[in-house]
Amino acid sequence: MGILEKIADIEREIARTQKNKATEYHLGLLKAKLAKFRQALMEGDAKSGAGKGEGFDVVKSGDARIALIGFPSVGKSTLLSTVTRTASTAASYEFTTLTCIPGVIEYNGAEIQLLDLPGIIEGAAQGKGRGRQVIAVARTADMVLMMLDATKGEKQREILEEELESVGIRLNRAKPEIYFKPKKTGGINITSTVPMTKCSEKLINLILHEYKIFNAQVLFRDDYTSDEFIDVVVGRRVYMPCLYVYNKIDQVSIEEVDRLAHLPNSIVISCNMKLNIDFMLESIWGLLNLIRVYTKKRGEKPDFEGGLIVRSGTTIEHVCRMVHRTMVDQFKYALVWGVSVKFSPQRVGLGHVLLNDDVICLVKK
Numbered sequence: 001m002g003i004l005e006k007i008a009d010i011e012r013e014i015a016r017t018q019k020n021k022a023t024e025y026h027l028g029l030l031k032a033k034l035a036k037f038r039q040a041l042m043e044g045d046a047k048s049g050a051g052k053g054e055g056f057d058v059v060k061s062g063d064a065r066i067a068l069i070g071f072p073s074v075g076k077s078t079l080l081s082t083v084t085r086t087a088s089t090a091a092s093y094e095f096t097t098l099t100c101i102p103g104v105i106e107y108n109g110a111e112i113q114l115l116d117l118p119g120i121i122e123g124a125a126q127g128k129g130r131g132r133q134v135i136a137v138a139r140t141a142d143m144v145l146m147m148l149d150a151t152k153g154e155k156q157r158e159i160l161e162e163e164l165e166s167v168g169i170r171l172n173r174a175k176p177e178i179y180f181k182p183k184k185t186g187g188i189n190i191t192s193t194v195p196m197t198k199c200s201e202k203l204i205n206l207i208l209h210e211y212k213i214f215n216a217q218v219l220f221r222d223d224y225t226s227d228e229f230i231d232v233v234v235g236r237r238v239y240m241p242c243l244y245v246y247n248k249i250d251q252v253s254i255e256e257v258d259r260l261a262h263l264p265n266s267i268v269i270s271c272n273m274k275l276n277i278d279f280m281l282e283s284i285w286g287l288l289n290l291i292r293v294y295t296k297k298r299g300e301k302p303d304f305e306g307g308l309i310v311r312s313g314t315t316i317e318h319v320c321r322m323v324h325r326t327m328v329d330q331f332k333y334a335l336v337w338g339v340s341v342k343f344s345p346q347r348v349g350l351g352h353v354l355l356n357d358d359v360i361c362l363v364k365k
């Protein structure tokens with residue numbers, strides 16, 4: 001039996017045991033056992049199975065995925081229960097949530113998967129608590145919702161940012177447009193399309209030598225720092241937006257609420273009092289950069305009920321692949337109605353970039 005099942009068993013037994021003088025010791029013992037198993041899970045000893053991903057293998061679904069990252073007891077589970085139909089246990093003790101619990105936010109016709117996760121603390125990236133598993137889930141997300149306790153100041157934000165940074169998650173930063181290709185011969189060839197003020201050629205050479213790379217093509221398409229160059233060399237970086245959500249504003253002064261609300265990429269809420277939840281959803285939608293487009297068959301009306309939710313920047317080719325896997329091969333041209341074209345309808349090719357509310361009719365060969 002896995003440790004999570006043992007925990008669930010004990011929790012069930014506690015729930016069905018009547019509280020009275022006769023059961024006092026029995027309940028006490030159960031609670032002690034529960035605490036022991038929870039601790040084993042959080043400390044991740046190998047036997048308990050906590051080192052593996054038990055409880056974290058949630059299938060990706062919907063149009064986008066958001067990971068809820070935060071210290072214990074900041075209100076992550078309360079938020080999940082507030083904005084989705086899924087109930088996740090919330091309680092005043094730390095590490096209430098032990099696994100990944102998915103819920104679905106329905107917004108603007110899109111289904112956004114919201115993942116409630118165990119709280120993480122300093123040292124998470126090194127495997128403290130269930131930090132490693134939580135961070136592995138965060139890497140698969142399209143966005144991080146970093147939940148912070150408005151009463152706890154800025155420290156938590158800095159610690160969490162560092163933990164995510166240390167495992168290659170880049171928040172609210174664009175992927176550097178640096179072309180980098182190791183070669184077999186020819187030495188190191190560095191070019192750039194703009195003056196490089198933050199990272200010299202000498203430094204690039206030093207960095208590459210450190211990685212035992214002596215032949216490579218490097219092209220800076222913008223002015224980047226050496227850190228950004230290193231990210232490109234090392235690879236395996238993920239870039240995603242992050243919304244900082246300060247919860248429990250019912251507990252702080254109006255001046256503090258105002259200050260927090262003005263921090264970059266930050267919003268303030270109270271789950272318990274349901275304050276500002278709508279604005280939070282609107283902000284999430286904006287950061288996810290989703291648009292809706294509609295497909296129609298020739299001679300028929302567009303299906304305004306259906307529609308496809310896609311990332312902004314999506315092309316006709318992408319839509320073809322969503323419609324059917326053989327569509328790209330059969331594609332002749334597409335007719336598009338909407339703001340992405342000069343005339344409606346306009347004939348476009350696979351590379352055409354779509355905008356919100358476009359209507360598309362795919363024409364086969």
Ligand SMILES: Nc1nc2c(ncn2[C@@H]2O[C@H](COP(=O)(O)OP(=O)(O)OP(=O)(O)O)[C@@H](O)[C@H]2O)c(=O)[nH]1
Pocket residue numbers: 070071072073074075076077078079089090091092093094095096097098117118119120247248249250251269270271272273
């Ligand atoms: N005052 C106040 N308390 C809140 C608010 N939201 C949540 N809480 C309380 O904070 C405590 C922790 O909430 P949880 O939702 O369990 O927090 P969590 O982040 O999921 O905690 P872990 O799963 O242990 O990491 C509970 O007692 C909640 O009732 C809020 O807006 N204001």
Ligand SMILES: [K+]
Pocket residue numbers: 072073074090091092093094095096097
């Ligand atoms: K809690």
Ligand SMILES: [Mg+2]
Pocket residue numbers: 076077078089090096097116117118119
């Ligand atoms: Mg929780």
